[in-house]
Amino acid sequence: MKKLIFLVSVLFVFSQCKTPVAVEKKQENKIQDSLIVVAKKPKLVVGIVVDQMRYDYLTRFWDNFGDDGFKRLVEEGFTCRNNHFNYVPTYTGPGHASVYSGTTPVGHGIISNTWFDKKINKSVYCTEDNSVKSIGIANEAGQMSPKRMMTTSIADQNRLHTQFKGKTIGVALKDRGAILPAGHTANAAYWFYGKDQGKFISSSFYQKELPVWVQQFNASEKADSYLKNWNTLNPIERYTESGQDVSRYEFGFIGEETPSFPYDLKKLSNENSGFDILKTTPFGNNLTTDFALTALEEENLGADDFTDFLCISYSSTDYIGHNFGVNSKEVQDAYIRLDQDISRLLSTLDKKVGKGNYTLFLTSDHGAVQVPSFLADQKIPAGYFDVEAFQKAVTSFLGKEYGVTDLVKNISNNQVFFDYERLAEENINRTDLEKNLAHFILNFSHVSKTITRSALKESEFSTGTFSLIQKGFHQKRSGDVVFMLDPGYIIYPEKGSTHGSALNYDTHAPLLFFGNGIEQGETYQKTEITDIAPTISALLGIAFPNGATGNVLPFVFKKD
Structure with a gap:
């Protein structure tokens, strides 16, 4: 019975063909060749x-x-x-x-x-x-x-x-x-x-x-x-x-x-x-x-x-x-x-x-x-960010607001890294320091955006600059406050090109x-x-x- 069903199925398929067998064979070979091309991995x-x-x-x-x-x-x-x-x-x-x-x-x-x-x-x-x-x-x-x-x-x-x-x-x-x-x-x-x-x-x-x-x-x-x-x-x-x-x-x-x-x-x-x-x-x-x-x-x-x-x-x-x-x-x-x-x-x-x-x-x-x-020189907004002046300003801010100036271990890659041990010794809340310092930095000349570690950990940004910052932020390796510069402004000497934004x-x-x-x-x-x-x-x-x-x-x- 199974053989009879198979035979009828084959006869039905051939009855539906509207092209000569030779053409069908050619098309079949073409399909096989295309499948080979797709399946063939590059060496x-x-x-x-x-x-x-x-x-x-x-x-x-x-x-x-x-x-x-x-x-x-x-x-x-x-x-x-x-x-x-x-x-x-x-x-x-x-x-x-x-x-x-x-x-x-x-x-x-x-x-x-x-x-x-x-x-x-x-x-x-x-x-x-x-x-x-x-x-x-x-x-x-x-x-x-x-x-x-x-x-x-x-x-x-x-x-x-x-x-x-x-x-x-x-x-x-x-x-x-x-x-x-x-x-x-x-x-x-x-x-x-x-x-x-x-x-x-x-x-x-x-x-x-x-x-x-x-x-x-x-x-x-x-x-x-x-x-x-x-x-x-x-x-x-x-x-x-x-x-x-x-x-x-x-x-x-x-x-x-x-x-x-x-x-x-x-x-x-x-x-x-x-x-x-x-x-x-x-x-x-x-x-x-x-x-x-x-x-x-x-x-x-x-x-x-x-x-x-x-x-x-x-x-x-x-x-x-x-x-x-x-x-x-x-x-x-x-x-x-x-x-x-x-x-x-x-x-x-x-x-x-x-x-x-x-x-x-x-x-x-x-x-x-x-x-x-x-x-x-072409009247397009651009320039250079004074990193030394920025670091001095951050130190001065910490001294005025918290009475100590050594709460930051490092500033690099547009990130500020806190000294957690000093924060604990001075009983300073890290989240509060993040917010206060981020607000201060935002008001510094040619800083366009700031965002804190807490904001990056607690929120998910799907578009915009904060999304790009978040995708580049590693919780163990990155800092506590991130800042971005105005378009055309860089931390670099006044010759040559650089990147990073x-x-x-x-x-x-x-x-x-x-x-x-x-x-x-x-x-x-x-x-x-x-x-x-x-x-x-x-x-x-x-x-x-x-x-x-x-x-x-x-x-x-x-x-x-």
Whole structure:
């Protein structure tokens, strides 16, 4: 009876067919092929974080780019044009941790590059770890690890999913740019030590010694080859998308009378910390690409069916922005040259891993403000916050209101940290002190907002600046009163650019997806930096990072 029902069912299906069997077979094969494309995981995921890249650098310098770098990513991949950081502070450490963990400092705990540790009463660096040894260098520069990051990264989840068969390598000039993305289970993370060495180093957290290929790369004197003249790649008169070559808004290098092209880096290196001068030139990014491509080859990344991760952070753009400002010729030249690095990377990936075998995303760890003195000259409200005057005012307030001046242990990262022991000794109510001090600070010149620890703990903010502060506030690690500055006002010298605020110039970052499984297109729908990790996790079919709070972006996936 069951056989008869099955036969009738088959005959009914064929009776409904309105196309020849050959066409049906062709359609069936097409469906199967499309299913194979969807089911096929990339052999390699390449994550690129461009340090201090504002979103508008893509559009502002577009006509200067070639066809095979940024333009290829945009025209063949998917662009999220309204992508933002959803927390403050917008610094390098939190940025890299948030991109790869899918959560904000409230979850991963990297609340800044450096912060005041209330337990040990001193400032700590986000990746410092005195329990490990330097590898490749005979000083403390290699005593680094991701131990202060409290959650997993996408790369960690991939390692767990593949039973550690998928590799993870992190590469950057900055230690935090290599370590935090690669996560806790990485095979290795490498960063650049300049000064008199000019080489990539690592930590015993990952391995006992540098692999032979890293030793050979360092011995090749590749870094030394970049101590040469830095002139604009194209004729400088074509750099019409940036300001004057010489301006009072730039620092430049020690030993130069004016911050203007060309720069003799070999000569200048003696007064600018040796090989460290490369960090503040596009050649630092060139060197990063050289090392990343060597890692790709020597570690056989993307060579088998277990997905690998190559985490690349381009740090030089940040150093250049801090030194010369976002409107400088130097920044424009850096992005024109970075475009060539992206092209070189994509070309090598096509050859070594194969087109369609890798997925790449590109974003930033934060943006940057125009130099406030430049903005002020254009009659735009902007300026500088006098931190010393602020600290003196806080001390004076405490003395007048409470009769003691040592109730505050530290003021940093726009946060005030109380001395709880002194509060107990003086029988001062912490909540009352929070409110009174927050009110006083709000009336200080160029402070726009204040909020207390109690308010952040007892309320949930879904929109606005307080929501961004809350997502960047870690109950154990953060302070007791948080304050924000007026738009355009920064704590920085009166030259060069910086970042850290909740304003659009710091939060608006590029987000490009490209390669295996990625649709061609764009969206103006708002996306957030914490969406990257869940989206890549969904593409790979792996568990999300354990603290992830972002959303999957289904519209970036190929519809075939």
